[in-house]
Amino acid sequence: MNAPVQDTARVAARGSGPLALFGRFFHRQLDRLDQGIDAGSLEVFTPDGQARLLGGSAAGPATTVTLRSWRALVRLATGGSAGWYEAWEKGEWSSPDPVQLFALFSHNRAGLAAQARARGLSLLPRRLMHWLRRNHRGGSRKNIAFHYDLGNDFYTPWLDPGMSYSSAIFRDADEALEAAQDTKLQAILDRTATRPGDTILEIGCGWGSFAELALRRGRKLHGITLSTEQKAWAEARTAGLEGARFTLTDYRDVDGQYDAVASIEMAEAVGREFWPAYVSAIARALKPGGRAALQVITFDDALFEGYARNVDFIQTYVFPGGMLLRESEFRALAEAEGLEWQERHAFGLDYAETLRRWRARFDAAAAEGLLPPQFDERFVRLWRYYLMYCEGGFRGGGIDVIQMTLVKRG
Known part of the structure; x- marks a missing residue:
């Protein structure tokens, strides 16, 4: 040809x-x-x-x-x-x-894995930088700030009005993004099996979309985050609701017990080295018989070791310290902590559609000059590439998103 x-x-x-x-x-x-x-x-x-x-x-x-x-x-x-x-x-x-x-x-x-990984002399400085950005206590604060504290004015033009920065669950192809996000949030609340008056710990509360839903359904909620921008937003949106508390707290420092735990796409920011501490924090926080509702992004189990040894585009440019989960390894850690793994639901193509919707809104916001002026064209191109890169990953099946319930043995 x-x-x-x-x-x-x-x-x-x-x-x-x-x-x-x-x-x-x-x-x-x-x-x-x-x-x-x-x-x-x-x-x-x-x-x-x-x-x-x-x-x-x-x-x-x-x-x-x-x-x-x-x-x-x-x-x-x-x-x-x-x-x-x-x-x-x-x-x-x-x-x-x-x-x-x-x-x-x-x-x-499987056939192209080697082509997507850094190698030789190029890999050494990338791995060193990734190691320096690992999620110890000080590193976690810096890494979260790098991604989430870009400013609420950056995210509001292209996320849904509820400010959910995680995959929606679509009931049909024509459903509005906001409605699909509500479906996801309700699914997480349902998994906690809580009743009005019960208290939920949310690890990584984001901008408070789940917190608002839980509070409106009569639950009490303690939301923890390391993002000052997100904490301020969550407090403002729930100011008229009773039972809310938000703190700048590392998950490793959580004390006390709760009726349930919720954590939506937080585990990816932890890093493999700290998965045991994250799972242990969930187990300690749950009362006997309590349930943890999690939504996590996973990487192909069979190719995970190669991914873990590499430093990819997202870890380098978008989310320092991040790492997707190896489901089998994460499940084994949970079960070793006395947490039964139940009700797994995978919906990777829903994440692809969520990303497609975000990118359309992001491009429109950029074209209309709605993004904060401090973000130049190169930064805008980086984020457009990031959204396309993630969408393709979900469409191809190399990464997936799942919800599951962890039940603490009584």
Whole structure:
């Protein structure tokens, strides 16, 4: 297959320079990508004017990529997913639908895993930086502030009116985002099996969307967070409701016991090193027979060790210290603490749709000038890429989101 003449001339011109001499080497790299794609396809327009179809042997995600410089493949080979973002930011590759590209990589994660990971000398400084950002007590505060304390004015233009920054649960394709978020919150409350007058500990209370629902249903709630911005918002939205308390508290410092615990997409901010402490905090906080309702994002169990040894795009640029969960390992920790794992529900495609809705709202807010002026175009592009990257991961199945209930043995 050959690229159209006008595209060939334009792309070939961009491929000139020292790296163009190594064209055969880069085509061999594309050969390895081709061998790793079992389903779906990727049409690649290369800097030397060729058009190559990778994969295509079975149905799956399909898209095209234009490589404007071979340097993009250098960054992918050395920096993995973080390097691939760096190449995109520098204009070294483009695609009409990056979501499908990320879905393709996610769908073919077993065959392409090595291509998405940093290696060699590039990996060492990334791992050092990730280690320096680990979630000990001081690090947790810094990492949470890095992501959540960008300012409430940044998040309000593109989240739903309830300010839920976690996956919704859609009952049908046309359901409004706010209604789907309410469905998710109600599902978490139902899992606690609490009654009016009972007290719930919420670990990672966000902007208070679950707290408001629980309080309106007659529960009392202690919400803990490390984000000053979120704490202020949660207090303001629940000011007229009785039974609310919000504190800047590390989960490791929780004392006392509660009728139930809720934690929505908080575990991803803990880090593998501190999963035992997080699970232990839940177990200590629950009264015998109490239930913890959790919503967590998981990574493919079979490929987790490679992911854990790497430092990916999100850990590098968006959420320092973060790590998705290995479900089997997390479940074993919970059961060792006397917590029975019940009522698992996975809904990864709902997260993909949530992210698609967020991105549409984010793009509209950026176009209308509704984002705070301190965030420049490069920052806006980073967050657009982040939303596309995550959506593709869920669509491809490499990551998932689940709700489960942990019941403390009496």
